[in-house]
Amino acid sequence: EPEVTQTPSHQVTQMGQEVILRCVPISNHLYFYWYRQILGQKVEFLVSFYNNEISEKSEIFDDQFSVERPDGSNFTLKIRSTKLEDSAMYFCASDYPGGNQPQHFGDGTRLSIL
Amino acid sequence: AQSVAQPEDQVNVAEGNPLTVKCTYSVSGNPYLFWYVQYPNRGLQFLLKYITGDNLVKGSYGFEAEFNKSQTSFHLKKPSALVSDSALYFCALPPPNDSWGKLQFGAGTQVVVTP
Incomplete structure (x- = not known):
């Protein structure tokens, strides 16, 4: 079964540094998402992306965040100047609108800000 | 605004006994509901969904869920x-009247099954 893959599995970064999290969604999916899960808390929606633009974003997704689909396969989340509170698991997901398939998630990137 | 709630932080059950994980929801319009499971250090894996039709939905790994409109529940x-x-088990809602799109998750319920 096709999978969403995320790299790296764990990223350790100094506060204030930029970080890029990478995802390869399922190839025929059209909608892409980023979610965040702070340790011990619920999974929170960050942003959805369709047709090379952001379709929706949450209040968490402020100016320090950006997303990009630089080529036909990768989908990236950039955090420009990381803060301690950005430490979390970041999940990428994808789905096909109107289809009967559920949203598929990657295994996540654990981001640790020091 | 729609919402989804999982009233139990943790459920403990002995192996071989029945397991129930509770989920309640609040939506206007037709609800679509999902259950996902998260194993340690893994992403969320889809278990099952309710779109329309039979109130008893069968899913992966022997799980099922019952949609109850009058009680606004979807217990796993x-x-x-x-x-x-x-x-860790999560109940989730997509946007109103859609079976896809950004998911709104409940707080999650940790299931502990003891031998």
Whole structure:
């Protein structure tokens, strides 16, 4: 079964540094998402992306965040100047609108800000 | 605004006993509901969904869920729990009247199955 893959599995970064999290969604999916899960808390929606633009974003997704689909396969989340509170698991997901398939998630990137 | 709630932080059950994980929702319009499971250091894996039709939905790994419109619930069930079912379970709502799109998750319920 096709999978969403995320790299790296764990990223350790100094506060204030930029970080890029990478995802390869399922190839025929059209909608892409980023979610965040702070340790011990619920999974929170960050942003959805369709047709090379952001379709929706949450209040968490402020100016320090950006997303990009630089080529036909990768989908990236950039955090420009990381803060301690950005430490979390970041999940990428994808789905096909109107289809009967559920949203598929990657295994996540654990981001640790020091 | 729609919402989804999982009233139990943790459910403890002995192996072989029935397992129930509770989920309640509040939506205007037709609800679509999902259950996902998260094993340690893994992403969320889809278990099952309710779109329309039968109120009893069967999913992966022997799980099923019962949609109850009058009680606005969508409880996850398994007749006989396994130790390997120990994981974090999330109930989720897509946007109103859509079966896809950004998901709104409940707080999660930790299931602990003891041998």
